[in-house]
Amino acid sequence: MSRTRYTRRLPAAALAAGLALAVSACGGEAADTAAAPAASASSAQLNPNADLSKQSVTISVWAGYTPTDLPQRIKDNLKTTLKVTEHATNEDIMAKLTAGADTGLDVAFVSGQYAQALNEAGLLEPIHPELIPNLANLYPEAKELSYDKGNVFSVPYTWGTTGICYRTDLVNTPPTSWNDILNPPAEALKKVTMMTTERWLALPAIKALGYSVNTRSDEELAKVKAKLEEAKPKLLKYEDVTFGDMLKSGEIVMAEAWDGWCPTTEKNIKFVIPKEGSDLWVDTMVVLKSSKNKEAGHAFINYILDPKVHGWAAENILYKVPNKAAMDAMDPKLKADNAPLQMTPSDLLKGESIIDLGEDSVKFGRLSTEVTAK
């Protein structure tokens, strides 16, 4: 998922951000004034029989998130040219897309809440289901995502949740609650990490207090802040990237972790979703309203949703894909070795979908600054 792409590639992220700033600095805020509901986005009829060889597709995606031979496969199967560009973070691609200038992109990979924001800004083409027959491969639950019910403007690519990844041999009692991270037992004191990305930094305290992951309430966020400040001295560090290795080495015994990132193939490492519940994150594909190759963009998404193609993400980056046919076809041994892959869509949907908070998103930025600055 996006967050990992960012932190894993910190230097690349910094460089990319610098370039993004230089390239898009001239643009203004088209999005702000263009904010409009989804219905007002272009919904012109697309030609299902368009000659794709006369079109091309340019996508922006996180590095390593799609197969490296995808351009050749697209050429062979769709007779169109695929150009892959990369972004380091959701923020990176958002800056590019909302800067106003035509990016030349046809399809972008962004997390659900960002797709929602882009749609509200009027920058997305509604999904034309008639051009994506492979939508039928998706689980019914994948059409019930609260940021985009019915896949009106986005198509989910991967999904997962956040929980506690821990060493069974180094903790006396397996963790069951977010409070086990926030107020670790003696053997785990200063041997715990929490995530550094804003919404996830706040997640353990939010859920421990019984609030919504999408809370905007100042009163609730003040209590969240107090809880996080209380937890800070008991943590080793805030960490999104190397907690898996730190768990393996025994430097830490528990970590707040995304499911796909918990190295459960190790004998002594397990992943648990705390009893208070967790989130549901989704990475999606969107077609841009500014795209001049919308038929090819849809054909690209349709190709990705082919179980043989979509299964690549599950098998190679170990993130669950919302594609029933792809998940059913997965090597049972891989599933057996990676417990989070066994989670069902209904398990996942027990998690609360992270949505865009609009103007209130700055509250989470400030909260994270306040906690880390002290």
Next chain:
Amino acid sequence: MRSRARRSRALGRLVFLGPGLTYLLVLLLVPLALLIAFTVFRRGRFGGVVYEVTGENFARLLDPLYLEIVLGSLKLATIATLIALLIGYPTAYLIAQLPRKWKTIALVAIVLPFWTNFLVRIYAWIILLSGPGLVNSTLLDLGLIDKPLELLYNQGTIVTGLVYSYLPLMVLPLYAAIEKLDPQLREASANLGASPARTFASVTLPLTLPAVFTGCLFVFVPSFGNFIIPELLGGGRSIMVGNLIRDQFLKARDWPFGSTLMLALLAVLIILLLLQAWSARRA
């Protein structure tokens, strides 16, 4: 004829200066001007910039939260600079006294880390200082401690990383200044009965003071704005002003406030540069 020669000289200058000037204009001045312009606008609903003039970004600079981060960064950068000076001055002094061949070797040894990737050097500290790292495992093996020491992810480690990274920038200007000192001045001081300490305090130090300022500036400036070291060696537990600026652009998508913070940082650094220039002129 003369005017034609003058014109062709001017053209020649332009040809030679052109690439450099274009580079400065396109990659430094234009982006800088844009960033400065952003400081008076407000953040868009989805990030980006809305062109409505506002003073709120400058007002936010006075928010105690951000002031605290700026003051914290000033503190860490000042401590790192003073430690670098305390280590760097004797090092530079000693190198200046070495025979020529050893001087070269010592200077190469000082500069050598710069030829290695900055991130790799910072990660090396993590390997050394982490819980199961080399320092802790050695101390445990020797029986000097019975549980690993908490050597990483605190402000002390951030300062260590800053000193380690920028020490060469302190040593090199100091070495250049000490090397240039006329040995006869020190001999004269000794002949007039001054002790080595008095000679140092009355002759060597005052004459190398501009280099001390330069070295301090070279260490302070990158330390103050650093964001990689607090992130990696501080474990994200304490942020510096560099992290704050980065977060405004990369996380909060608040370019106007990020630009305002950058402008404030730039103002502090310009003041320091002016002070340094003033001290060099006085010397």
